[in-house]
Amino acid sequence: MSCRQPTRRKFLQTAAAVASVPYVITSKALGQGDVPPASDRIVMGGIGIGNMGASDQGAFLGRPDVQYVAVSDVRESVRKTAKERADQHYKNGDCQTYNDFRELLARDDIDAVHVATPDHWHAIMVIEACRHGKDVYCQKPETLTLREGPLMIDAARRYARVVSGGSQRVLEDYKELVGRCWGGELGEIKSINVNVGPLSQLCNLPAETTPPDIDWEMWLGPAAWAPYNAARCSGNFATDGGSWRSYVDYSGGGMTDWGAHHFGGATFAVDVRELQPVEIEFHNDPEGKHLTFKYANGILLHHNRPKTENLVVEGTPGEKRPAKPVPTYKGEGGIYGDFIHCVKTREKPFRDIELAVNTVAVSHLGTIAYQLQRSLKWDPAAQHFPGDEEANRFLDRARREPWQL
Template sequence: MKNRLNRRQFLAVSAAVSAPLFLPGRVLGLDKGVSPNNKLVTAFIGLGNRGSENLGAFLGNQEFQVVAVCDCYDKHSRVAKERVDNRYNNKDCKIISKYEDVLARGDIDVVEISTPDHWHTKISVEACKAGKDVYCEKPLTLTLAEGKQIVAGARKYDRVCTSGSQRVMEDYGYMAPVVQSGTIGEVKEVLVGVGSPPKPCYFPEEPLPEGLDWDRWLGQAPWAPYSEERMSGNYGGGWRRFEDYCGGFLADWGAHKFGGVMYALGLDDTGPTEILPPGVDGQFATAIFKNGIKMRHGGGDITFIGTEREYKHNVDRDLKPIKTVDVRRYSGGATNLLADFAYCVRNRIRPFQDFEYGARTAAVCQLFNICYKLNRPLKWDPDNTCFIDDEQANRMVSRPQRSPYGIEV
């Protein structure tokens, strides 16, 4: 990306002197230093529980300047705008009710997406198409088909896109050199304790809150009446439990833990080839990779079982690698996911949690959920995103999408 202003850019800048003086990085060039006029101009889409937390992280990072907030519930947007304005000591943050209008703004470099899971892929793909770089919360996708779409969007439009699991590196990353160096011998299986699959949602209709666009909140999901619990972003309940909007707590924490395990094994760029329900190969549902390693849903936190010994997360912290191994890390000396993303945006390289990794991890969660539902062994082709000789299972790779909320890359 060039660092000089051409004549057209100069005239555009000169004509805009009355606007807030935070010009997008694409205008001024993404240099190493961060001056007040060289921020990554950022908009937030989705400002419930997690979006509000992420907003705090972005406001505390000098690389970013938040200029707009967007939510289908006006109450969330107003609270977010107040926080942004207080942080920057001005009144410049704009409330935008529809994400399409965010993406149409030419001054936006980055969009942060913290909507419920069923919106992640559509907004991410359209953001890439609009020339934005994307930070999207985990779990990255709702369906197996969406995993293919969201990666295709990032690649087709050449955008820097990160999935939002900080725990893969910051909680579990220390385990990767130990596992890959052979300290515990050859890994045979891993026990991963996360929550349960999602379930259907049935609630009676409640009065619609003022300022809520309920049809837009539902998005691609089937129409259903409003209820406070259905919409709630409560980490212990709400929409995270229901299959129309997410993969249940299996996916909510699986995006962290399965992702951490696959990273430690060096398998986060692929997927399992077999998925077995409980009772077929032991008491837990099991994903089997091409190299024979078994990743089981159950058994506590995270436990690697090797030929030499077991290795438990947060228990065996004193265990060290027996040799130096080259494992993927955050770029540019970054110590957290957001800093890694900022560095990669500026240097136009793929981040640690590039959409490919986020989609592969989400796929494991989706495969487990389909296996639980069908309650029989499945064979999966991770390269072609399909089940092998299984018409019934292949019908679950994607879902019907309510108009006009379909996804197109």
């Protein structure tokens, strides 16, 4: 469970809120033109609607096979803007707003949700959504700790949910490289290099007056208590300070944020996306610190290898191997269409949660090696560092009540 059972009072308040939601029906409910009838549309809601969440909302709103009915965000102004965006699209006033994501998840009429909150919320929200029978499109990086990944995979499988990670770049940015590797022109693949960073940092920003627009306690959620500061919770895309993406309590910095893209593209290109490394070698050379991730099949993934550009592949010059078909999106409309198609068919999406977890696990393993300044052994099946008590302390972190996993 991702949080304790609500009190009876809280349950009644939530039930009352859900009961007050109007029955969703629009002028197009029976279908017209290219719009399918309401009974054939996926009913969706969004959790975390600032920045990337707004982009996700726009993508799903633009699909005729989706009916978008609810948004949840801890900022009143963001909720209002997201509601207006949906209402203007449908030319009605039906989109409901929630400060507490649990009230949105309690609605029986919602089939699927997208999640674009800060990273420290992802695991809790995805698991809760699965428990409530919702399919989930979750923005990257999907996890904040190594322990969260298997719990998210287990929830998806246990409740038979479609859960997709949100990195569109894995296929769209690196398609040419993937095609060359899978097409066999580089011969037997030996290694690939990824240049990405920085690691997240401690946040010691001073306290500022909390604006009335934000529920600060809810924004923090499972993270350690800290005073409000606008830069602490900014959703801008910087990873080197001045945004939640920069700070340890909420994100893994560029190592996970851009790492989800670059490691995702790299592991896809060299075909280890279904695996996790078994060893992480730490190098402290005069030219700089860097890592080598070793996979059980012999593939090497280098991180920040000196004098090596990003996504450089070492193959077998002069040799070719038979081409194999490259996995791609299902349905139409990119990664969003892939998710909606799989919600309908119950297939696994292109960025199935297990593949997404394997990608971000590389980022977490690398971060731990850099923090400890040494090499590590990793057991993917047992999900721990064998015989390494010091490293195993980094598998997870404490969470504030009642937000436990």
